[in-house]
Amino acid sequence: MHQNVVVLDNGGGLIKAGLGGERDPSAIIPNCVYRPLASKKWVHPSPNEPMDLTSAAVRRPIDRGYLINPDLQREIWANLFSSLLRVNPAQSSLLLTEPLFTLPSIQRATDELVFEDFNFSSFYVAHSPSLAHLYEASQRTFKAQCSLVVDCGFSFTHAVPVFQNFPINYAAKRIDLGGKALTNYLKELVSYRSVNVMDETFLIDDVKEKLCFVSLDVARDLQIAKKQGNAFRCTYVLPDGVTHTKGFVKNPEEAQRYLALGDGDTLEEVQQKMDVDQMEVTNKLEDRKKIDLTKNEFDLTNERFLVPEMIFHPADLGMNQAGLAECIVRAVSSCHPHLQPVLYENIILTGGSTLFPRLSDRLEKELRPLVPDDYQVNITPQQDPILGVWRGGSLLASSPDFEAMRVTKAEYEELGSARCRRRFC
Numbered sequence: 001m002h003q004n005v006v007v008l009d010n011g012g013g014l015i016k017a018g019l020g021g022e023r024d025p026s027a028i029i030p031n032c033v034y035r036p037l038a039s040k041k042w043v044h045p046s047p048n049e050p051m052d053l054t055s056a057a058v059r060r061p062i063d064r065g066y067l068i069n070p071d072l073q074r075e076i077w078a079n080l081f082s083s084l085l086r087v088n089p090a091q092s093s094l095l096l097t098e099p100l101f102t103l104p105s106i107q108r109a110t111d112e113l114v115f116e117d118f119n120f121s122s123f124y125v126a127h128s129p130s131l132a133h134l135y136e137a138s139q140r141t142f143k144a145q146c147s148l149v150v151d152c153g154f155s156f157t158h159a160v161p162v163f164q165n166f167p168i169n170y171a172a173k174r175i176d177l178g179g180k181a182l183t184n185y186l187k188e189l190v191s192y193r194s195v196n197v198m199d200e201t202f203l204i205d206d207v208k209e210k211l212c213f214v215s216l217d218v219a220r221d222l223q224i225a226k227k228q229g230n231a232f233r234c235t236y237v238l239p240d241g242v243t244h245t246k247g248f249v250k251n252p253e254e255a256q257r258y259l260a261l262g263d264g265d266t267l268e269e270v271q272q273k274m275d276v277d278q279m280e281v282t283n284k285l286e287d288r289k290k291i292d293l294t295k296n297e298f299d300l301t302n303e304r305f306l307v308p309e310m311i312f313h314p315a316d317l318g319m320n321q322a323g324l325a326e327c328i329v330r331a332v333s334s335c336h337p338h339l340q341p342v343l344y345e346n347i348i349l350t351g352g353s354t355l356f357p358r359l360s361d362r363l364e365k366e367l368r369p370l371v372p373d374d375y376q377v378n379i380t381p382q383q384d385p386i387l388g389v390w391r392g393g394s395l396l397a398s399s400p401d402f403e404a405m406r407v408t409k410a411e412y413e414e415l416g417s418a419r420c421r422r423r424f425c
Contacts, residue, residue: 003121004092005397006085009128009390010073011097012062013154013179013352016390017080019087020095020397025390027084031076032060044079052245053202064176065099065155070109074117081118089118093406095397097389098125100158100172104418111417115409124406125424128153129160129167131392132350136380137165138395144346146339148332150324151389152311153351154179157324159331161343171334173327177314179353183208185317186307194298195238203247207236207300208307210249213357215305216263216365225302232258232304237297250297258304263361308356312366325366341375349381350388 005020011031018025033042034056042059043051061073081087094114098107107125114123129149136147146163157175161168187204190197197204211234215221224231235250249255262269310316312323322330332343344367349360360379367377382388396402407420 004087005095005402006081006087006089006092006120007095007390007393007397008077009097009131009393010062011154012060012065014386015076015080016387017085018390018394019085020394020402022394023391024387025394027080028386029080029084031062031073032058033072033076034058044076044083047084052239052241054239054241054245055199056202058201062155065153065178066102067106067110070113074113077113077118089120092120093122093124093397094118094120095124095126095393095402095406097128097131097393099156100127100129100160100167100169100174104421107421108417111412111420115412120409122406122408123412124402125421126393126396127160127167128350128389129158129162129172130165131389131396132348132382133162133392134165134395135388135392136348136382144342146342147346147348148328148343149348149350150328150354151351152178152324152349152353154353157311157327157351157353159324159328161331161335161339163339168335171331173322173331173334175311175314175319175321175324175327177310177317177319177321178351179205179208181317182212182307182310182353185310186212186303189303189307190298190300193303203238206247209355211236211255211300212304212307213258214308214311214359214362216261216358216362218305218309220265221261221305222302232301234300234304235297236300240296259357263365308359311353311356311359312362323366324363325370328363328367329370344371344375345378347377347379349379350385352386354381354385 007018007020009016013031015029015031016025017027027047029045029047033044034053035042036051036053036056038052059072061067061069061076067073081089096110096114098110114120128151132149132151133147137144146161149160149162151158151160155178157178158172160172183201183205186208187197187200190204234255237248237250239245239247312325314321314323328347332340335343360381364377364379371377405423407423412420
């Protein structure tokens with residue numbers, strides 16, 4: 001009997017869920033429950049009914065990338081399967097993503113959820129780097145047998161060499177920094193300089209996604225921000241709960257001004273480019289002074305590029321860890337010398353935190369001096385880095401090999417979690 005395969009990319013920030021063989025997931029929801037200020041009970045996220053999340057409290061089943069609250073995850077999945085996907089787990093198979101190096105105790109808790117709580121008929125665990133590679137390898141432009149997958153998600157960043165769809169675990173390197181840490185850092189900066197937003201997780205996520213970008217030359221851009229503060233200034237309007245329940249960028253065209261800056265531009269050239277708009281900016285500042293009576297908004301300047309900068313220099317956040325370029329070099333150097341040039345030529349960027357504009361340009365600039373001159377460095381950002389892993393899972397779930405790869409409920413009951421898990425290694 002042909003069964004549905006539910007493909008679940010169970011991220012710390014977002015769950016992407018749908019059926020194998022489809023191009024896009026049926027549901028993308030935050031992997032959490034929250035309690036809005038107006039509510040006394042915890043509610044499930046719904047893509048169809050957006051609610052006012054100003055100062056909402058949040059509970060997440062995943063912390064630092066790993067499942068720490070299986071009961072809460074059960075609740076979220078139950079709501080997902082019944083209300084959004086409308087599938088019967090007992091008549092379905094499950095393909096689930098799981099972070100590398102997950103502890104056996106967490107693996108057991110996951111297996112119990114899948115087989116004992118939801119009664120899935122069979123189950124397969126995949127790792128995000130393999131699925132991202134599989135999806136890119138299916139595209140006409142990318143035919144490599146091996147790649148280096150840089151997965152920069154909500155909880156952490158991994159640089160993982162993948163060879164013929166298998167992650168080379170001993171060479172995988174990790175930075176304990178992802179989208180969550182960057183949002184928290186932006187909260188601190190805004191709270192210190194403007195208005196207290198320490199409880200506004202969803203709002204500051206939105207600010208980060210709309211206004212932050214990666215600087216190609218940090219020292220230069222800090223000088224520009226100092227000499228010509230208007231160059232990067234953007235205003236974000238907070239929700240007022242009456243006319244708008246979501247925040248928004250006040251002048252979106254101002255937010256794009258940094259795109260005029262080229263990699264090799266000197267400070268003088270930059271000033272010339274920015275001076276074209278100087279009069280317009282001054283006028284807007286005058287307008288702003290007139291309008292800004294409520295203080296229901298705040299400005300961002302150099303925070304816009306200082307927040308994503310942490311990906312390249314975690315030490316600036318007090319973390320004793322290598323930045324992204326060095327992390328990649330360490331991962332590649334751990335592999336056989338014959339693989340190294342091929343890996344540098346096939347770097348894939350996946351995960352929501354790779355969406356910052358200019359990240360791949362800056363990464364190439366940082367990598368080039370660290371990589372032998374006769375090696376090419378080629379970086380492929382996924383077309384949709386939030387969905388790339390799920391699409392790889394959907395491809396795998398619809399392949400003829402999938403049936404032989406999964407573990408059935410009967411095998412789990414007979415052999416137990418640990419022995420069944422060997423099949424996924």
